[in-house]
Amino acid sequence: MYHTNSKREFSIKFQPQMQILRPSIHSRRANLIVKFQDLYGFAVEGNVDDVNILNEVREKVRQQGRVWWALEASKGANWYLQPQVSSLTEGIALKSSLKLSTLANAITLKRLIRKGIPPVLRPKVWFSLSGAAKKKSTVPESYYNDMTKAVEGKVTAATKQIDHDLPRTFPGHPWLDTQEGHAALRRVLVGYSFRDSDVGYCQGLNYVAALLLLVMKTEEDAFWMLAVLLENVLANDCYTNNLSGCHVEQRVFQDLLVKNCPRIAVHLEELEFDVSLVATEWFLCLFSKSLPSETTLRVWDVLFYEGAKVLFHVALAIFKMKEEELLLAHHVGDVINILQKTTHHLFDPDELLTVAFDKIGSMTTNTLSKQRKKQEPAVMAELDQRLRRLNSIKMDDLDK
Structure with a gap:
């Protein structure tokens, strides 16, 4: 059972090995x-x-x-x-x-x-290798508990959105979808929204924090894993209000798809398929909503050690694994259905990661940083144009 004290733990029982059925046909x-x-x-x-x-x-x-x-x-x-x-x-x-x-x-x-x-071993190894332990060591030991008490009862736009999203976060889960699970997840998300007001709260973080809670066992450790993820592991501004960092990642991913899967990229362009239709959720939720949980956590094993480049490797691998099937797709909806069906049934993480690292060209952190800087001006200009259009619509409404 999970307790509100951040130092207490809850346990997840390991399921016994499933019986292998062998129908004759x-x-x-x-x-x-x-x-x-x-x-x-x-x-x-x-x-x-x-x-x-x-x-x-x-x-x-x-x-x-x-x-x-x-x-x-x-x-x-x-x-x-x-x-x-x-x-x-x-x-x-x-x-x-x-x-x-x-x-x-x-x-x-x-x-x-x-x-x-x-x-x-995952909680201990993640906490050490990701830099979360070092980050936690820079503040007083009571930091998390003091912060959760200090923000208790405060209402902001972020807390309102968090409260709205809690029941929609992995509904039906035996612990997360309970009053106790909601309360623990809320404390982690609200706490971080006050720690970093630039991020506050963004939809997608609820799924990431929920899975961190299940792995790390304590709220406090889950909080610090979320902190190191947003502040050190992922690209900047992925979860800020305009999601500029996420838009940049989409542009970089599109370029990588052209380079690593040219046949697919050409076909998808002919279909007028925008990779953001699937990749936005992949990058914001870090595959936690798309892949089976055990496969997601294998991806996160590498993410916390090697960095955000892993997300590109995995995203490209998903397209690569279904290359022939995607080339036969005639509609945007067909592409989405193929990719969703593929991700939901990727129960073998070794199959996915083998393609991700053996069949996808290598990429370095420096190379990705250069590509991000190259895309940033275009993304910011596009976002600014959208904002101008939105403001224009609002002014027209006022004139009426």
Whole structure:
């Protein structure tokens, strides 16, 4: 059970392995729908093949967990923070007493994270590697509790929107969609809206903060993860009033799509398809509304370590995986349906991340920064033009 005290924790019970059903006829397998809860309590609906994929993925998670625990045992609880480990390059062996020495000698921290952080270790590893722990250490220990008490009862445009969005955030979830879950999520979101008045609150942050709560277990840790995400990990101004940063990211993504998936880009242009129709939600909610939760969290594993470039890799991978099908689409609605169906059933994060990092061209933080700066003037001019049109409409209404 979750308590209002930010230092208390709530627990999510791990679901037992799902039974693998084996109907004799393939068509029956494909049409047989199974409903169940995933690792973080979300309702999932899929066919028998989806269930089998999830079982295989969870077995991989268990195997990967053994590697992490072995490293913890041999190198210490915070081995991943040691400079000599984090600075290792590809191909340099890790010195350890692991029985799985062949595997251990071939991996680096980056590759380990891309293969997935075990759910039990995820809160600790995220908090350390993202910079959240360092950010929290710069303020008094009572910062979060003092802030939540200080803003309690205050009403702003942000708090009104937060209250409106709470019941719409993952409805039906066994903890988030309860009075207790709403209260915890509200404290995190309202607290941050006062910490950064430029951001305040933006729709999309409710889904991000909700998933952070489920992973981090405490409000305070979820709050600091949200802070480091908005202040250090993501591009500037993604969640400000005019969403200028998000518009810039869309322009950059469009350019990357042309470069990495030229056939798709040409076809989508012919259909007059705007990538923002799907990518806006991907970038604002960080895939939390689009991908299954366990796949989303694998993306976030890499996001908190490698930065916002991961979002572009994953977005491009989704298009790349369905290239042939997208090329046969005749309408904008067909494209949206293909992409939504694909994301909702991406139960295998390894499949997605393999495409994202092995079949998509490499991109660096510096390269993305240059592309963002290139797009910023055009985006700001466009937003300014929209604002002028809006003001013009308002003045015309007054004249009537």
